[in-house]
Amino acid sequence: MTSSGRTSGILLLDKPRGLTSHDVVARTRRAAGTRKVGHAGTLDPMATGLLILGLNSSTRLLTYVVGLDKQYDATIRLGAATTTDDAEGEITVRAEAGVVDALQHAAVEAALAQLTGDVLQRPSSVSAIKVDGKRAYARVREGEEVVLKARPVTIAAIDLLATRPGLDGESPVLDLDVRVTCSSGTYIRAIARDLGEALDVGGHLTALRRTRIGPFGLDRAHELEHLDPQNDLLPPAQVAAELFSVALLDAAQAADLRNGKKIPFDGAAGTTFAAVDPEADLIGLFEVRNGLTKVLVNFPADETGAA
Incomplete structure (x- = not known):
């Protein structure tokens, strides 16, 4: 219990790569000595960045956090598509030699612009969306082909921060560092996939970091390794x-x-x-x-x- 007697509050955490959101919740439960811990908005294991947790009665506030707009810094690799739309999947398509090298900056910018605004986005097949009561990613792992229905989302902006030509093995690729501002429910992996399809080179996500949820920025987040719920809690x-x-x-x-x-x-x-x-x-x-x-x-x- 804190010096003020508070046992309820919100934690802003910087999730490290390789952990699930559930892993972070489990560690926080142990550190805080309470079972009543929830989070607002899952991050995949490969993703890092802002994860918002609620302790005890403050889990009731998470309902109002989940739907807030979000911002991400991401790296999209053009030149190959994967089964999961990110670097953890198997490569399904590689662009032909010379096609990636021929990509023009203006074409990339134009394709990104086409993906912004109020759009219908088809979630990645390995998302946590349930299909007939079962998670889509579980069906994919069992060998099923899953194509989810497109959903309305708002992608306010996709800012192209940098482009970095390189090689994936012996195949040319073009890495794009982007900043995405979007509504809740937007899949950044799907943006990578759709951009690759639009440019006819294939695309997938290689890095993802959530930097903001509504008014809460990553600059206010605590590292999980040094988590101290007694002092890190934001009062409800x-x-x-x-x-x-x-x-x-x-x-x-x-x-x-x-x-x-x-x-x-x-x-x-x-x-x-x-x-x-x-x-x-x-x-x-x-x-x-x-x-x-x-x-x-x-x-x-x-x-x-x-x-």
């Missing part, structure tokens, strides 16, 4: 204030809201507010309906730091 009130408008309540209002009572509140109908008590602890989230509060979720006072 602080996190809620970065996501919602804040309603500062007096002691009587706070007590009524904690007891499930509706209280008068002058705010825009349908807006989600974070209710904070005089001790700056999060009471809960509520909406305004007909001039009264409608509680969406409450937070236990003994977990958020209140005495």
